[in-house]
Amino acid sequence: MSGLVLTTFDWVPPPPRGFVRDIRIRWALEEAGLPYRVESVPFKERKAVHFEHQPFGQVPWLTDDGLSIFESGAILLHLGEKSEKLMPTDTRGMSDTKEWLFAGLNSVEMASLPWSLCKFSGQSSDNPIFQQFESFLKVSRLPHMEKVLATREWLAGPFTIADIVMADTLRLVDRFDGLTDFPAARAYVGHATARPAFQKALADQMAHFAKAD
Amino acid sequence: MSGLVLTTFDWVPPPPRGFVRDIRIRWALEEAGLPYRVESVPFKERKAVHFEHQPFGQVPWLTDDGLSIFESGAILLHLGEKSEKLMPTDTRGMSDTKEWLFAGLNSVEMASLPWSLCKFSGQSSDNPIFQQFESFLKVSRLPHMEKVLATREWLAGPFTIADIVMADTLRLVDRFDGLTDFPAARAYVGHATARPAFQKALADQMAHFAKAD
Incomplete structure (x- = not known):
């Protein structure tokens, strides 16, 4: 089958809906205005053909004519190379996009x-491992992101695939109220998710999973 | 300053030595036979210039003439684009390398x-969060990697930057005896780390930090 085909699960339970990783790819495809189709594989019974495309039995993967690509980072990079709306073509802009993607x-x-x-599974905030990860996130990472995001609109100049990953990553932190001390990061998530391409991607993912209920 | 310059810490405490992430870049540079210099920044007191190159105050970063790149994944991709010894140039080989890198x-x-x-900080194996991550690693990831590694020498055909990341990642698991049930993964780590380029990178990193004791 020719053209871009995005494969995701046919169904997932309600809690992860809106956060399944095909959203990153849908978002990029909508930003770029690239035509694509969505196909499904069973969530409950993962078959050999699924593992042939995605060795961990996860989603998404993308096929682009003969090429099958798994890992949302790799798919985004592939799409970035197809569209200037996702990654600049000058040396520095491209390099900055890639470093922020990683x-x-x-x-x-x-x-x-x-x-x-830990938050999702309701672990106690007294648990020493939770405290270790709380510090990793809120001392070693978010204060630095906060400084970066306080001084620029998007990470690499124009909006890029790096913003899709970073905003979607921070959006999950925000879901568990982890950005309350980081107003620039919170504003960045708000700004990114207000984009029509994200809104379309989110609505499409929600509708896709709801259809199978 | 022209040419490739790899910047790492001037010193780190003994436990992480041999595992600091500049090793991934040293390894790639040695595999490719690309000439480079190593520079240092203080581990104990991280200055503004450090954050300008690496916004999280981590290492390494690479400068390539006017371009400064952080994130070892982004640096490896940059080097892969410079040397066929690190990434094939055909469409499928390049795509497979990128997906396995991610x-x-x-x-x-x-x-x-x-x-x-958790292992490094001596957390109890009874801790429910540890058990969650034990399952994430040993049920959701390693059995799938084991199947892949049982059928091929390297991830994307020839040895690539993807193997540098995967072998270095699994090497840390092996350090804490996490690969005992995964013989193909263990053999892969042994095979990768026996390469002269890895041995040189490891010896150089150990010597670099020891020099500052």
């Missing part, structure tokens, strides 16, 4: 996801 | 780092 995925989300998982 | 950083290390931090 910063979102490996410096900020590395700290925010463990924290968010 | 998989190492965002799927595997996202699970292994929280687990390793």
Whole structure:
């Protein structure tokens, strides 16, 4: 099948809806105005063909004619290379976009996801491991992001794939009230998620999963 | 200053030595045979100029003539684009390298780092948060990596930057005996770290920090 095809789960339970990672790809595709189709694989019974495309049995993956790509970071980079609306083409703009893309995925989300998982599963704030991750996120990462975001609208100049990752990562922190001491980060999330492309991506993801209820 | 300059800390305490992230860049530079210099910034007192290059006050960063790049993933991608010894130039080989690079950083290390931090800080294995991360790593990630690594020598065909990230990530798990049930992953780490470029990178990092004791 030709063209861009995004594959996600057919259904997920309500709590993660709106946060399943196909949203990052939908968001980028909407920003770029690239046509695409969405296909589904079973959430409950993951088959061999699923693991052939995504070795961890997760979603999303993207096929672009003959090429199948998993990992939302890799898919975003692929789309960034297709559209100037997602990544500048000058050397510095492209390099800045890539470094912030990796910063979102490996410096900020590395700290925010463990924290968010603790919050999501209702762990006690007295737990010493939670406190370790609270400090990792709120001392080692967010104050630095706050300084960066207080001085610029988007991370790499214009809006890019790096903002899709960073805003979606911080949006999950905000869901658990983790940005109350970081007003610039909170404003950045608000600003990013007000974009029509995000609103469309979110509505489409919610409708996709609701359809299977 | 022209050419490639890798900046790391002047000193770190003994426990993380051999695992500081400049090792990923040293390893890539040695594999590619690219000439480079190493510079240092203070570990104990991090200055404004440090944050200008690396907004989280971490290391490493790389300068390549006028371009300054932080995030080891972004630096590795930059070096991969400079040398065929680090990333194939055909469409599929390049795409596979990128997806496995992101998989190492965002799927595997996202699970292994929280687990390793718990181990490093001596948290109880009865702690419910530790058990959550133990399951994330040993049920949701490593069995899938084990299947992949049982069938191939390197992740994307030839040895690439993706193997540098994945092997270094799994090496930290192995340090805390986390690979005992995953023989293919363990063999992969052994195989990768036996490469002369890794041995040189490790010896150089150890010598660099020891010099400042």
